[in-house]
Amino acid sequence: MTLKTLAARCLGLLAVVLLMAVSAPQLSAQQINPTQSSVQEQQLLEALQGGQNLSGRVTIPDQRAADLIKPGNPGWANLHGGTITTLFVVSVVGVLAALLLFYLIRGRIRVDSGLSGRMIPRFGGLERFAHWMLAASFIILALTGLNLVIGRAVIRPIIGEGAFGTMTAWGKLAHNYLAWPFMIALAIVFLVWVVHNIPNKVDLEWIKQGGGILKKGVHPPAKKFNFGQKMIFWAVVIGGAALSFTGVMLLFPHLAGTPADWQLYQVIHGVVAAILSAIIIAHIYIGSVGMEGAFDAMGKGEVDLNWAKEHHSLWVDEMMAKDTKPQTRAGTVGTPAE
Numbered sequence: 040m041t042l043k044t045l046a047a048r049c050l051g052l053l054a055v056v057l058l059m060a061v062s063a064p065q066l067s068a069q070q071i072n073p074t075q076s077s078v079q080e081q082q083l084l085e086a087l088q089g090g091q092n093l094s095g096r097v098t099i100p101d102q103r104a105a106d107l108i109k110p111g112n113p114g115w116a117n118l119h120g121g122t123i124t125t126l127f128v129v130s131v132v133g134v135l136a137a138l139l140l141f142y143l144i145r146g147r148i149r150v151d152s153g154l155s156g157r158m159i160p161r162f163g164g165l166e167r168f169a170h171w172m173l174a175a176s177f178i179i180l181a182l183t184g185l186n187l188v189i190g191r192a193v194i195r196p197i198i199g200e201g202a203f204g205t206m207t208a209w210g211k212l213a214h215n216y217l218a219w220p221f222m223i224a225l226a227i228v229f230l231v232w233v234v235h236n237i238p239n240k241v242d243l244e245w246i247k248q249g250g251g252i253l254k255k256g257v258h259p260p261a262k263k264f265n266f267g268q269k270m271i272f273w274a275v276v277i278g279g280a281a282l283s284f285t286g287v288m289l290l291f292p293h294l295a296g297t298p299a300d301w302q303l304y305q306v307i308h309g310v311v312a313a314i315l316s317a318i319i320i321a322h323i324y325i326g327s328v329g330m331e332g333a334f335d336a337m338g339k340g341e342v343d344l345n346w347a348k349e350h351h352s353l354w355v356d357e358m359m360a361k362d363t364k365p366q367t368r369a370g371t372v373g374t375p376a377e
Contacts, residue, residue, distance in 0.1 A: 115302040123309040124188050130317040131185075138324050148330040150346050151256055158341040159358060166231055170337055173224035173275075176217045181316050183210035188309075218286050225279040232272060235263045241353065242266035251350070258349045265351065271322050278315040282308060 162170070186194065186207060195203040245251075245266040248259040259265070264272065285308040288295040295301040326333050332346035347355045 115306075118306060119302075119309065123306065123313070126310065127185065127188050127313040127316070130313040131320065134317040134320050138321060138329075142329070145252070147328065148252055149255075150331050150343065150349060151258075152345045152349065154332060154343045155345040157344040158335075158339075159344050159347050159355070160340065161336045161342045161347070162340050164340070165227070167337055167340055169224050169227035169231060172220055173228055173279075176221035176224065177279075177319060179213055179217050180221060181312065181319070183214040184312055185316075186210050187214075215290060218283070218290075221279070222283045225276065225283065228272075229276050232264070233276075236269045236272045238266070238269060242269065258352065260353050261351045262357070263351060263354045267325075271318060274315065274318050278311050278318075281311045282315070285311070 187210075190203065190207060194206075198206070239262075241260055241262060242265070245259040245261055248257050250265065250267050251257040251259050285304040288301065288304040289308060292301050295304055326337070332343050335342050335346075344355070
């Protein structure tokens with residue numbers, strides 16, 4: 040190989056290297072190409088200010104999942120994070136304060152004639168099973184829902200970020216899956232008790248006397264359920280049905296219709312949950328520490344005869360007409376009420 044040939048080959052190799060060095064940045068620029076394939080910041084700001092829909096691209100069948108920001112989202116977020124949260128807190132705290140004040144003024148509602156020790160059957164096994172399944176599932180649903188509303192502000196600073204994240208993740212699963220036992224129990228409760236919760240003329244007298252809870256020694260007549268219990272029954276049935284329907288829409292948003300429909304269902308879900316939680320807290324109070332002998336109805340399925348005569352006198356008369364004999368605690372089980 041001559042010196043001239045070697046020099047020519049070196050110059051050729053150098054030219055190739057220089058060409059690659061010059062062309063490499065150009066290829067990278069073509070791959071990035073931000074002016075043709077990327078959304079510019081100014082475009083994003085103009086879209087937000089103009090109230091336009093911002094959508095991306097998805098490969099799943101539901102193309103609505105591509106929506107990133109919609110004009111109604113800020114208003115819905117403010118309503119859900121502000122008004123609904125305030126309503127929930129005010130409802131729960133308000134009813135707790137009212138019950139505390141009532142207890143301090145009225146005290147525990149006692150059986151005026153004293154407990155007789157003679158028991159009468161009140162609720163059967165199916166009734167108690169449905170009641171406790173409904174109650175247990177609702178309490179967990181209410182607590183996990185409350186955590187989603189105020190947990191970040193109230194609970195997270197106390198237990199820390201990691202523990203709060205774990206608790207919320209498990210709470211979300213519980214909220215989703217316990218909705219189904221709640222709905223099943225709600226259906227059973229409705230079918231078993233609806234016949235006893237139709238309003239009638241007897242309820243007018245109960246209303247006139249304030250249910251007998253405002254004054255001692257006042258015992259308005261009532262059948263198996265008095266007017267106050269009927270109100271709770273229909274609140275639970277109607278409110279529970281609303282929570283069930285909207286909850287299913289939230290679990291399966293493709294069934295809800297448009298994003299605006301889904302947002303509406305979420306608002307309804309939050310409002311009904313707040314109101315129903317307040318009602319159930321009052322119900323728990325009356326059925327436990329608030330009234331002597333009341334817990335036995337669901338705890339044991341039977342109640343003291345004197346308690347029954349003072350709070351459900353017409354129902355006791357019906358039981359007696361059916362030859363249902365009251366018994367002592369040590370006696371044999373009598374004929375069931377249902």
